[in-house]
Amino acid sequence: MRIGVLTGGGDCPGLNAVIRSVVRTATTQYGSSVIGFRDGWRGLLENRTTPLDVAAVDGLLTRGGTTLGSARVAPEKLHAGLDDMKTVLARHGVDVLIPIGGEGTLTAAHLLSEVGVPVVGIPKTIDNDIDCTDLTFGFDTAVSVATEMIDRLHTTAESHQRVLLVEVMGRHAGWIALHAGLAAGAHLTLVPEEPFDVAEVAKIVGDRFARGDSHVIGVVAEGASPLPGTMLVRDGGVDEYGHKRFTGVAQQLGEELERRTGKEVRTTVLGHVQRGGTPTSFDRVLATRFGLHATVAAHDGKVGQMVALRGTEIELVPLADAVARLKTVTPTRLAETLAFTG
Amino acid sequence: MRIGVLTGGGDCPGLNAVIRSVVRTATTQYGSSVIGFRDGWRGLLENRTTPLDVAAVDGLLTRGGTTLGSARVAPEKLHAGLDDMKTVLARHGVDVLIPIGGEGTLTAAHLLSEVGVPVVGIPKTIDNDIDCTDLTFGFDTAVSVATEMIDRLHTTAESHQRVLLVEVMGRHAGWIALHAGLAAGAHLTLVPEEPFDVAEVAKIVGDRFARGDSHVIGVVAEGASPLPGTMLVRDGGVDEYGHKRFTGVAQQLGEELERRTGKEVRTTVLGHVQRGGTPTSFDRVLATRFGLHATVAAHDGKVGQMVALRGTEIELVPLADAVARLKTVTPTRLAETLAFTG
Amino acid sequence: MRIGVLTGGGDCPGLNAVIRSVVRTATTQYGSSVIGFRDGWRGLLENRTTPLDVAAVDGLLTRGGTTLGSARVAPEKLHAGLDDMKTVLARHGVDVLIPIGGEGTLTAAHLLSEVGVPVVGIPKTIDNDIDCTDLTFGFDTAVSVATEMIDRLHTTAESHQRVLLVEVMGRHAGWIALHAGLAAGAHLTLVPEEPFDVAEVAKIVGDRFARGDSHVIGVVAEGASPLPGTMLVRDGGVDEYGHKRFTGVAQQLGEELERRTGKEVRTTVLGHVQRGGTPTSFDRVLATRFGLHATVAAHDGKVGQMVALRGTEIELVPLADAVARLKTVTPTRLAETLAFTG
Amino acid sequence: MRIGVLTGGGDCPGLNAVIRSVVRTATTQYGSSVIGFRDGWRGLLENRTTPLDVAAVDGLLTRGGTTLGSARVAPEKLHAGLDDMKTVLARHGVDVLIPIGGEGTLTAAHLLSEVGVPVVGIPKTIDNDIDCTDLTFGFDTAVSVATEMIDRLHTTAESHQRVLLVEVMGRHAGWIALHAGLAAGAHLTLVPEEPFDVAEVAKIVGDRFARGDSHVIGVVAEGASPLPGTMLVRDGGVDEYGHKRFTGVAQQLGEELERRTGKEVRTTVLGHVQRGGTPTSFDRVLATRFGLHATVAAHDGKVGQMVALRGTEIELVPLADAVARLKTVTPTRLAETLAFTG
Known part of the structure; x- marks a missing residue:
């Protein structure tokens, strides 16, 4: 059998581990071969490929990023290119594609x-x-990097009795903010799922200092936004899925809080460090198991599906179900932060 | 309501995070109070306590170990002491105990x-x-430390074309070895669940060098044991649960492999570094959620149960079910390593 | 003897280790006592103190920040307050002050x-x-954090063929940028000591992609500035020492580079994570030795001096010499990057 | 010009960074070429080489170990092979060798x-x-790994009121033990330079618990040895330089301490994790500068010398001086631990 592989969208720690896992499973367990398409769907549209054998994936387990490269392609281009892609796949004798x-x-x-x-x-x-899926690889690494950074900010915030805001990734879902906030003991966690009231945020900050607390650490998802009318946020246009974006929310909230509370506020925007570098052991195991089970499914003819973590097992779910909606932070999960914030 | 807390058995990253979570949830969400018993069951038997309020648990989230102390108590002592423990609990007005x-x-x-x-x-x-339960806190930290150490061993093994064996924790279950082996790209993983044939292990080592591979990394659970008759292992007596123990399995396997393959073997026994230090972000979140949900269950009168991770949710399972058997590595999970070893 | 201690200026990993070292040396080696002034010079001006004994400094070795607090005080206030400070020191019977x-x-x-x-x-x-002094504590930690972050950025930059700029601390001196750039293999290092020509920077970026290189990592000290007339940089006013400041140099250089090269540029501003958190082992040793030797000097009556690292030894240098000028990156040291950049 | 490079002895974090630095400096700054000899002096004796250009050293900065391989060769073989080595160097047109x-x-x-x-x-x-030389690369990484591990051991030792001994590298010199002990707050540091009295060590341990301290962390250099007659240590034969060796000193001291103090003792032997893995930023900078300055010296005809760190500068010292004696821990440096131990 011949397997095709590509990596699409933003890069993520664990992509290389998946590629290695697909190649090792296909070749050592099934005697199959693997071909990689470069730079995501673009490689498939433009017929740019690279052969992938065991030697080619040596050392990839621990390396962040994707050796295949990645690029974002507009959805309409993909729609228009379906036939071209089928042709390219056929030309290379690809039996199953693993995107x-x-x-x-x-x-x-x-x-x-x-x-x-x-x-x-x-x-x-x-x-x-x-x-x-319960989880995706890359998330644990992102949370882990954010947590390590917030751990560092506690001591500097304490020493100067400051407010420190950390902007983490998460445009539509606040999972990184929620988990890093819980893991690092943030006093404030703002997520896209629940617009914040800037007056209430200022009150939490003021109350902490009034009670004699030494500092405030706030974790702000990049997609968090204020309740309409409570604070101005720079318009960031519309993203590739048509969602409205804001930019620099933490920076602007920081300025607003300085004004309202009279306290010094510093802001750190973690940015791309959250998505680079070697994956955590958790993500390496998950990525490896995803690659393994996807390759087994390909050989078993179980296609049109996506691998998913369910409890401790890797299962298959229909692609149609997986893309029906985004998984966002529920009010119940958000309420779990109540005992630890404020 | 009044909650009692104690930590028993070996220490583990995340214990302090659980204690903090119980205290914060009980006091800030329910207005309840919390009392800690020192050094596990011994503190309950001997009436040694410590008050636990929000100030007492400040800073505990990130700290390894247990501020309450821990100690192992012989099962027969616990059996004999049940009435004493009830008396102590009553004296302190403890409504629910969270061990x-x-x-x-x-x-x-x-x-x-x-x-x-x-x-x-x-x-x-x-x-x-x-x-x-899908997972327990402390496990991710142990795997993470072991993985980081094995990452380091790869480069030194390569430079000298050596075999490096790493003994990790796991007396009855090979989960740490399995996950650290997958995460760090071990060429060999030995677990207690499947006795190894030393001749087969020597063959795997020899074959790798014969193929031109530069080195071999083997992960050996401390409870791994050879098939009877294939290698001598030092008898380590019987542990507190009556299970037979061996000691120094990696060291002895290393000596045996040097003899059989003529290759240099070095052994590292990670020991207590796996159970100390600050928990990973994963374990901090899990420990915090366990503490939160156990405290909620206590206030809801849902007792005689244990909190458990099931998928992404924290659920309750009867204590009787939880202690019925140990969760060991299944043949299916072990088979997942096949594509990545040898 | 009675020693007074205070920590001034921005916080820094290792401050707590110094405080612990002074206290342990003074009390265990000389039977002396130590008093701390809170929030830097302000505590001395306002007579706010805290007793410091061995118990008070337990656990401080590994903790970032300063348990004494810190604050910036305007130079003119210090000048005006010299007599008040002498009075406060006398009131507390302080024989030697260690700031x-x-x-x-x-x-x-x-x-x-x-x-x-x-x-x-x-x-x-x-x-x-x-x-x-050859080095100061805190610097190794800052370089180490920056390096770890830049390591992470390499893989994400590669995967998307991007330019990634990292703004690191260093308003007047480019040491962090120089060392983190060397340590993390940056292709471009911009320091305050040598204004950059934006056209030249754009050429370096363009040339790398033209040669087929996958990405560009640039390290930019916050105090780096363009040659007059080559690029607009936001005016950041004047700092407490009267030096002119710019703000957001990396962000603005990034926008300029996108315009000039047509490549995607992403910017990360590391900010306060560089000055928080547990010190590296190097900084813990240096901080401990500084505290020890300063306390010995105090007891030996060698005052009016500053401890300094010279080679492997801690020596004393006159305070007058130490504050005569800032130590900036020399052209020779900057030239050492030539073989590794571009 | 043509430069030859080889790496001898045990591997060390930073070796690859040096190789990269030599290659980049020679090729980009001088237009010279570089050839590597494989597995240390053995490669030079046996004429096994590998070409080294900029592409060959890509990615080496952050990788532990040595891509050239290393092996120990007996001194008499080296003596006997001097002529052979000269012949091989001549055959490859090597102008200067950088070992x-x-x-x-x-x-x-x-x-x-x-x-x-x-x-x-x-x-x-x-x-x-x-x-x-003030320092060598690899040392900071070893101390850093040991420190991180000892940090972890504190919390587990505390939780069980145990003694934890950590055996670190250092057969003839106790620098790693000294620095890791200072950096991690060890209560006891044993080095080869000063044989220990086991009764005194037992007293220090007993006194700590008697004073109510929760635990004891001891750092033991592998080459530490007891005063004759105070404790039995396993004979480890004679090393390649004719020095007598002992093995397992920490393990045996631990057993002795359990017997004498009645306290639980656990021992961790860090082993090869101290010499593997990515170098710290400090070691990457030092290794890079060493490679750079050695290559410059080669081109300047300054041979028969060794690069050395002196303060902040890289200087040259005659090889004869450098190998005249080992640099061991002085009594003065050892005395610096007094305020922090016991």
Whole structure:
């Protein structure tokens, strides 16, 4: 059998571990071969490939990023290119395609599947917002980096009795903010799922100092936004999925809090450090198991599906279900922070 | 309401995070009070306590170990002391006891529950061998430390074309070895669940060098043992649960491999570094959620149970079920290493 | 003897280790006592103190920040308050004052010394810009955090063929940028000591991609500035020492590079994570030795001086010499990057 | 010009960074070429080489170990092979040889230099025992790993009121033990330079518990030995330099302490994790600068020397001076631990 692999969307710690796992499983367990398409769907559209054998994936387990490269392609281009992609796959004798990616990539995978291409998807998102799987690889690494950084900020905030805001990734889902906030003992966690009232945030900050607390650490998801009318946030246009964006929310909230509370506020925007570098052991295991089970599914003819973590097992779920909606932070999970914030 | 807390058995990263979570949840969400018993069951038997309020748990989230202390108590002492423990609990007006511990502690918790003490257990084991929960806190930290160390061993093994064996914790269950082996790209993983044939291990080592591979990394659970008759292992007596023990398995396997393959072998026994230090972000979140949900269960009168991770949710399972058997590595999970070893 | 301690200026990993070292040395080796002044010079001006004994410094070795608190005080306030400070010191029977801090703090220490107060200074700056000492504690931690973050950025930059700019601390001296750039393999290092030509920077970026290189990592000191007329940089006013400041240089350079090269540029501003958290082992040793030797000097009557690292030894240098000028990156040291950049 | 490079002795974090630095400096700054000899002096004796250009050293900065391989060769073999080595060097047109290694390698370099081969040595030892240089790369990484591990042991020791002994590297010099002990707050540091009295060690342990301290952390250099007659230590034969060795000193001291104090003692032997893995930022900078300055010296005809760190500068010292004696821990430096132990 011949397997095709590509990585789509933003890069993520664990992508290389998945690629290695697919290649090692296919070649050592089934005697199959693997071909990689470069720079995500673009490589498939433009017929740019790279052979992948065991030697090619040596050392990839611990390396962040994707050796195949990645690029974002507009959804309409993908729609228009379905036939071209089928042709390229056929030319290379690909029996099953394993695309690794997030919402956009899995939606494209679903489309290809609908037009008859055997596909097994592998979910990837540091934001953890893909539905039907308990977790995705990359998320634990992102939370881990954010937590380590927030741990560092506690001591500097304490020493100067400051407010420190950390902006973490998560445009539509606040999972990184929620988990890093819980893990690092943040006093304030703002997520996209629940618009914040800037007056209430200022009150929490003021109350802490009034009670004699030494400092305030706030974790702010980049997609968090104020209740309409309470604070101005710079318009960031519309993203590739048509969602409205804001930019610099932590910075602007910081300025607002300085004004309202009279306290010094410092802001750190973690940015791309959350998505780079070697994956945590958790993500390496999950990525390896995803690659393994996707390859087994490909050989078992179980296509049109996505691998998913359910409890301790890797299972298969229909691609259609997986892309039906984003998995966002529920009010119940958000309420779990109540005992630890304020 | 008044909650009692104790930590039993070996220490584990996340214990302090659980204690903090119980105290913060009980006091800030319910207005309840919390009392801690020192050094595990011994503190309850000997009436040694410490008050626990929000100030007392400040800073505990990130600290390894247990501020309450821990000690192992012989099962027969616990059996004999049930009435004494009830008396002490009554004297302090404890409404619900939350014991945090492994197999031994949860068994004792179950006994207490059987004689009418309201108990909510919290599972703790770096070995991940407690049944009925997907994972326990401390395990991710142990795997993470082991993985980081094995990452380091790769480069030194390569430079000298050596075999490096790493002995990790896991007396009855090979979960740490399995996960650290997968995460760090070990070429060999030996677990207690499947006795190894030393001739086969020597063959794997020899074959790798014969193929031109630069080095061999083997992960050996401390409880791994050779097939009877294939290698001598030092008898380590019988542990507190009556299980037979061996000691120094990695060291002895190393000597045997040097003899059989003519290759240089070095052995590292990670020991207590796996159970010390600050917990990973994963374990901090899990420990915090366990503490929160156990405290909620205590206030809801849902006793005689243990909190457990099931998928992404924290649920309750009867203590009787949780202590019925150890959770060991299944042949299916072990088979997942096949594509990555040898 | 009675020692007074205070920590001035921005906080820095290792401050707590110095405080612990002074206290342990004074009490266990000399039977002396130690008193701390809170929030830097302000505590001395306002007579706010805290007793410091061995129990009070337990656990401080590994903790970032300063348990004494710190605050910046305007130089003119310090000048005006010299007599008040002498009075407070006398009231507490302080024989020698050990102020720990950077340029500002050591200048104030020198002033106090000039008016007859026995003072032994300890240099502190994550920027490493204090003269007459090979290194200061905090610098290694800052470089280490920056390096770890840049390591992470390499893989994400590669995967998307991007330019990633990292803004690190260093307003007047580029030591953090120089060392983190060397340590993390940056392709571009911009420091305050040598204004950059934006056209030249754009050329380096363009040339790398033209040669087929996958990405560009640039390290930019916050105090780096463009050659006049080549790029607009936001005016950041004047700092407490009267130096002109710019803000957001990396962000603005990034926008400029996108425009000029057509490549995607992402910017990360590391901010306060560089000055928080547990110190590296290097900084813990240096901080401990500084505290020890300053306390010995105090007891030996060697005052009006500052401890300094010279090779492997801790020596004493006159405060007057130490504050005469900032230690900046020399052209020779900058030239060492030539073989590794571009 | 043509430069030859080899790495001798045990591997060490930073070796690859040196190789990269030599190659980049020689090729980009001088247009020279570089050839590597495989597995240390053995490669030079047996004429096994590998070409080294900029592409070959890509990615080496952050990788532990040595891509050239290393092996220990008996001194008499080196003596006997001097002529063969000269022939091999001539055959490859090598103008200057840059051997990177410890005591053994630099002694061999000195021999070659004496018979007319232009040599520039680069000192390498994680033990930091090479004379005439403030520090060697690899040492900071070893101390850093040991410190991180000892940090972890504190919490587990505390929780169970145990003694934890950590055996670190250092057969003849106690620098790693000294620095890791200072950095991690050990209560006891044993080095080869000062034989210990086991009764005194037992007293220190007993006194701590008698005073109510929760635990004891001891750092033991592998080459530490008891005063004759106070404790039995297993004979480990004689090493390659003719020095007598003991083995398992920490383990045996631990058993002795359990017997004498009645306290639980656990021992961790860190082993090869101290010499593997990615170098710290400090070691990356030092290794890079050593490689750079050695290459400059080679091109300047300054041979028969070794690069050395002196303060903040890289200088040259005669090989003869560098190998005249080992640099061991002085009584003065050892006395610096007094305020922090016991």
